[in-house]
Amino acid sequence: MTEGREWCEGCGVTLQTEDPKAPGYVPLAALEREQIICRRCYRIRHYNEVSPVEQDPEATLSLLNQIAETKALVVQVVDLFDISGSWIPGIHRHTGNNPLLILGNKMDLFPRSVKSQRLKEWVYRTAKDLGVKPVDVVLTSAAKGTNLEQVAQAIEKHRRGEDVFVIGTANAGKSTLINRLLKEFGGGEEAVTTSPYPGTTLEAISIPLDGGKRIVDMPGVIRKDRMSEWIEPKELKAITPDGEIKPKGYQLNEGQTLFFGGLARFDFVEGARQAFVCHVANSLYIHRTKSEKAEELWVNHRGQLLAPPKDPSSLPELTRHTFHLKGDEKQDIVVSGLGWITGGNEKARVDIWAPKGVRVELRPAII
Incomplete structure (x- = not known):
C-alpha cells in the first residue's frame, strides 16, 4: 500500500506497490516524489509506451450516473472527426437536470475552407436529433490550443460557481483539453496523462478550482462500435489524423x-x-x-x-x-x-x- 496520496495524479487509478503487472503500480522509491504517478503513466509520458488496460464500459457509465445526483456543469467533449462515434448514448440520463456544454474538439482536422459556423450548426443539429439541448457549443482544438479563451469563458459562464464534470468517449481529447486550460489559465503543469490511445484515464481525476469547487476529468466511455477500438495501439497512428485532412x-x-x-x-x-x-x-x-x-x-x-x-x-x-x-x-x-x-x-x-x-x-x- 502507498502512504499519503492514494491516487495516481495522471490517470486517477488507485496506487499500489505490490503487483507490477496490475493497474496503479508504483515503485516504493517513487513515493518520495512530489507528484506521484503510476508506472503506466510514467512510461506513457516519457517513452510514449502504452500498456492496454481492460476496462468495463458499464462501470464507466455507472460513474457518470453519479453526476445526475450533483449540482454541476457537465462538459461533453466530442470528436468532430467522429461525432456520432464519440457521442455518449443516453447522455441526458447521466447529466440529470444539469446544464450541458458541448465542446467540439479537433476542428484543426478539417480543411480551412470549411466554415466553423457550418460545423457548429452541425453539432447543434446532431445534439437535437439525439434529444439533447446544450446551453452552448464551442469549437476548439486541444492539440493546437484553438479558441481556448472561448472555452474557458463558456465554462465559467455556465458553471455558475459550481463543479465542472468533463465527460466524453475514450480519446475524444478531454484530458488534453483540461491540460491546455490549466497551463493557459491556471499557471499549472500537465496534470492529466494523455496519449493517442483510448482509455488512458482510468478513474475520475479531481482538480481544485477557486471557491472550493473542482473540475473533474471522468474516464472516457468505451464504445466498441468504432474502428479505433479494434486497432492495435502500435497501428492506431495509421488511422488517427494528426493534422489537416487532405481529401x-x-x-x-x-x-x-x-x-x-x-x-x-x-x-x-x-x-x-x-x-x-x-x-x-x-x-x-x-x-x-x-x-x-x-x-x-x-x-x-x-x-x-x-x-x-x-x-x-x-x-x-x-x-x-x-x-x-x-x-x-x-x-x-x-x-x-x-x-x-x-x-x-x-x-x-x-x-x-x-x-x-x-x-x-x-x-x-x-x-
Missing part, C-alpha cells in the same frame, strides 16, 4: 472498389461514373481496383499491401452495408473511427464492408 478524390465507374488498408472496403456497385471523395487520415493507404479482382486481392494481400492491420485475425469478420445515394445532394458514408466517403452527385448503389459491430451510417455531407 482524396476518385473518379469511379461502377464495378470498381476502394480498399482502406486492410480495414474496410468500398464497392461502387451501380450508377453513372462519378466522383467519390475520401476523408481519412492522410497516412492511411487507399488502393483502387476492379471489383471482380477485389476478393482475390483481399485474400492474398491483406496484412501486407493492404494494411493495417498487420494481423488480419485481430479484427472481426467484415459485414456488408448497402446504401442507395439519392443523387440530388451530396452525402457522407461514415465508418466510425475511420472517416467518411462523400458522394451523391449522381444516383448510385454502394456497398461498404467493415468489421462486424463497427458503426456505418449515411448522413448529409458535412463538407
